[in-house]
Amino acid sequence: MNCQEFESVLPDYLESGHTSEQQAHLSSCSSCAGLVADLNFISATARQLQDAEEPSPAVWNALEIQLRREGLIRDIPIREVVPACSSSLLDFFRRRRTAWLVPVAAALVIAAGVKLYRPFGAGDTNPVARAVAPAPETPANSGEDERVLSTVAARFPAQQANYRKNMEDANSYIRDAEQSIKNDPNDVYSQELLINAYEQKQMIYDLAVDRTGEQ
Amino acid sequence: MTDAKKLQAEKLTETEAIERAKLGDEEAFHILYGLHKRRVYSLCLRMTGNPASAEDLTQEAFLQLFRKIATFRGESAFSTWLHRMSVNVVLMQLRKKSLPVVPIDETMEGEEESTVRKEPGAPDGRLAGAIDRLHLQRAVDELPPGYRTIFVLHDVEGYEHNEIAGIVGCSIGNSKSQLHKARIKLRELLRMNRAEKAGTGRTGKR
Numbered sequence: 001m002n003c004q005e006f007e008s009v010l011p012d013y014l015e016s017g018h019t020s021e022q023q024a025h026l027s028s029c030s031s032c033a034g035l036v037a038d039l040n041f042i043s044a045t046a047r048q049l050q051d052a053e054e055p056s057p058a059v060w061n062a063l064e065i066q067l068r069r070e071g072l073i074r075d076i077p078i079r080e081v082v083p084a085c086s087s088s089l090l091d092f093f094r095r096r097r098t099a100w101l102v103p104v105a106a107a108l109v110i111a112a113g114v115k116l117y118r119p120f121g122a123g124d125t126n127p128v129a130r131a132v133a134p135a136p137e138t139p140a141n142s143g144e145d146e147r148v149l150s151t152v153a154a155r156f157p158a159q160q161a162n163y164r165k166n167m168e169d170a171n172s173y174i175r176d177a178e179q180s181i182k183n184d185p186n187d188v189y190s191q192e193l194l195i196n197a198y199e200q201k202q203m204i205y206d207l208a209v210d211r212t213g214e215q
Numbered sequence: 216m217t218d219a220k221k222l223q224a225e226k227l228t229e230t231e232a233i234e235r236a237k238l239g240d241e242e243a244f245h246i247l248y249g250l251h252k253r254r255v256y257s258l259c260l261r262m263t264g265n266p267a268s269a270e271d272l273t274q275e276a277f278l279q280l281f282r283k284i285a286t287f288r289g290e291s292a293f294s295t296w297l298h299r300m301s302v303n304v305v306l307m308q309l310r311k312k313s314l315p316v317v318p319i320d321e322t323m324e325g326e327e328e329s330t331v332r333k334e335p336g337a338p339d340g341r342l343a344g345a346i347d348r349l350h351l352q353r354a355v356d357e358l359p360p361g362y363r364t365i366f367v368l369h370d371v372e373g374y375e376h377n378e379i380a381g382i383v384g385c386s387i388g389n390s391k392s393q394l395h396k397a398r399i400k401l402r403e404l405l406r407m408n409r410a411e412k413a414g415t416g417r418t419g420k421r
Binding site for chain 1: 238256274355366399
């Protein structure tokens with residue numbers, strides 16, 4: 001076997017092994033032996049490229065935004081969230097990666113006005129540290145809130161207190177954030193809190209519907 | 216700490232993360248992304264040679280995955296499912312840009328293209344020990360798109376020729392032929408780069 005003949009069978013040689021004739025040629029030809037060694041080396045080194053690079057954090061950020069837009073992210077698994085809701089909403093906000101909401105909130109607040117963010121007709125109360133103006137004293141849920149709570153109470157009496165507490169907390173945060181924005185329309189932090197608070201309240205509604213739908 | 220170790224530390228298996236992702240749990244999505252982001256991004260980068268495009272394609276691949284995750288039943292490995300989806304996303308993009316997925320033109324060229332007779336270098340100038348992953352990475356980026364696709368799918372990602380034939384729409388023989396030519400081309404590029412660096416300008420055959 002000469003070099004030309006060896007090269008013609010080289011792909012098969014690399015894929016499926018060699019014959020004694022081919023091996024004999026390799027033993028006597030440093031050029032072909034070098035070629036085989038190089039190709040094997042390239043192939044072996046190629047595996048190191050498999051996970052050699054890391055995407056920038058921007059990829060996950062963009063992905064997360066899109067997943068939220070499409071409703072694929074629901075933040076917390078349904079069956080685990082009710083006990084979690086008994087902890088402070090502030091903890092919930094701290095745990096969440098919500099930086100992307102800031103520009104969204106700012107744009108929405110500036111373009112549409114704070115009033116558009118009162119779909120549930122929340123009452124007033126429960127002063128919070130960031131509120132500049134004093135807030136009313138008595139916690140109040142809207143009629144819609146009370147209807148949801150009544151449904152939960154009827155079907156899951158043990159969860160009623162949790163739901164009521166979480167609903168009042170969400171309403172309290174909404175009022176606080178709205179008050180802060182009223183005092184300073186450029187307060188980005190409060191804009192973020194407002195969006196978060198409405199998302200939290202929406203989640204409480206969703207959970208109530210999901211749980212009652214399970215029965 | 217590696218992603219796998221983090222998973223272990225959190226006592227959350229990939230299977231559990233998948234199930235939680237089906238419920239819409241953000242952390243589960245993040246865990247799955249963290250586990251596979253390097254592999255998917257590296258695949259996209261190697262096949263496109265463009266970091267910006269690779270990031271867009273990585274995002275698109277994961278987005279498609281997460282949109283369909285509710286349908287994942289575990290018949291195949293999750294990673295297999297994801298990587299196949301990523302390959303399809305990249306190939307679709309290449310086709311949109313009218314870049315050759317299968318190197319038809321190269322196939323039509325004479326077989327001497329792939330022969331050792333044109334190879335520069337000396338018997339003692341083997342690549343092993345002289346080049347590393349980064350050199351190879353740069354050389355792969357210099358490959359014509361068609362060669363690059365086959366090489367990345369086979370030698371980097373580990374697909375078999377019959378799988379590649381199905382993925383890119385060519386024959387098994389064509390896949391084998393293009394892979395061989397891609398390796399030969401890479402050897403040529405690596406040896407030329409090494410020669411240029413050494414300042415010898417050596418291009419003739421030993």
